[in-house]
Amino acid sequence: MEGAGAMEWGPLAWSLLSRVRQQSPLVQCITNFVSMDLMANVLLSAGASPAMIHSLEELPEFTPNAHALCINVGTLTSHWLPAMKAAASLAVQHGKPWVLDPVAAGASSFRLKACTELVDLRPTVIRGNGSEIMALADATVGTAKGVDSAHNSMDAVEAAKSLALSSGAVVAVTGAVDIITDGHRVAGAANGVALLQKITATGCSVTALIAAFVAVDPTHAFEATASALSIFGVAAEMGIEMAKGPASLRVHLIDSLYGIDEASVLSRVKITHMK
Numbered sequence: 001m002e003g004a005g006a007m008e009w010g011p012l013a014w015s016l017l018s019r020v021r022q023q024s025p026l027v028q029c030i031t032n033f034v035s036m037d038l039m040a041n042v043l044l045s046a047g048a049s050p051a052m053i054h055s056l057e058e059l060p061e062f063t064p065n066a067h068a069l070c071i072n073v074g075t076l077t078s079h080w081l082p083a084m085k086a087a088a089s090l091a092v093q094h095g096k097p098w099v100l101d102p103v104a105a106g107a108s109s110f111r112l113k114a115c116t117e118l119v120d121l122r123p124t125v126i127r128g129n130g131s132e133i134m135a136l137a138d139a140t141v142g143t144a145k146g147v148d149s150a151h152n153s154m155d156a157v158e159a160a161k162s163l164a165l166s167s168g169a170v171v172a173v174t175g176a177v178d179i180i181t182d183g184h185r186v187a188g189a190a191n192g193v194a195l196l197q198k199i200t201a202t203g204c205s206v207t208a209l210i211a212a213f214v215a216v217d218p219t220h221a222f223e224a225t226a227s228a229l230s231i232f233g234v235a236a237e238m239g240i241e242m243a244k245g246p247a248s249l250r251v252h253l254i255d256s257l258y259g260i261d262e263a264s265v266l267s268r269v270k271i272t273h274m275k
């Protein structure tokens, strides 16, 4: 696939979603207990195939067969970390893309160190909220508010660029405008609704959706990441038209992602190059 320089974002995002639906990539998720259900359902509704498999013993047989891996440290313990590291190493060894969600990276030194060690294992994409990306880029504990962001995504643009350059990953910061950067290019995806912040694990789930999109076009991680973020936001925009609050938005978000068609993607995707 061509890069977005030569293509419009709408058709590109539609083409990637179509590939996810056709190829149904197997996405291994090592994720927190809170997000497992929503993450698996978001992946299924987009057409991908989720597998929440995290035991160290299974990884050598399972991870090489996955099309992408998503690692999320939300409910991290010292027992889970070795499996996360082993899975990341296997993914890299077998040429599979992997995506890191550094949940609450600045909440404790244990968590920050774990996230830094995972970044050293060369994720294809890192997706976090503003506070998480700033904590990780500056290697600082204490600036975050638990798993929720205390910063706007725009506050984290420079941190995202420096993390992208130091890690080699595409870095995405979610917020009112989602920022996507490889350290050189910066794009903004302006889809989504503020009420998503009142549904736990929507950020975790969009990270897994990024893994599914990168699975079908691993050599264009920047474009795949922006497209996944925008499509998720479009599904939320369509879902909110039917929702009465966070609980029903959660349901309509999944329905909208499942049913989203080409016309909706082409008319609603709002991605712009910022640099």
Ligand SMILES: Nc1ncnc2c1ncn2[C@@H]1O[C@H](COP(=O)(O)OP(=O)(O)OP(=O)(O)O)[C@@H](O)[C@H]1O
Binding pocket: 103, 128, 129, 130, 147, 148, 149, 174, 175, 176, 177, 178, 191, 192, 193, 194, 195, 196, 197, 199, 200, 201, 202, 203, 204, 205, 206, 232, 233
């Ligand atoms: N103010 C906003 N307006 C529109 N969309 C938003 C806004 N804030 C967040 N979003 C969207 O909500 C989703 C989750 O992003 P958020 O930054 O809240 O993730 P998070 O903090 O990691 O969430 P969680 O930890 O609960 O999974 C993304 O799709 C993002 O684009």
Ligand SMILES: Cc1ncsc1CCO
Binding pocket: 032, 034, 035, 074, 075, 103, 147, 200, 201, 204
């Ligand atoms: C609420 C919560 N706590 C740890 S992980 C998680 C899900 C949102 O990140």
Ligand SMILES: [Mg+2]
Binding pocket: 103, 104, 128, 129, 147, 203, 204
């Ligand atoms: Mg999060």
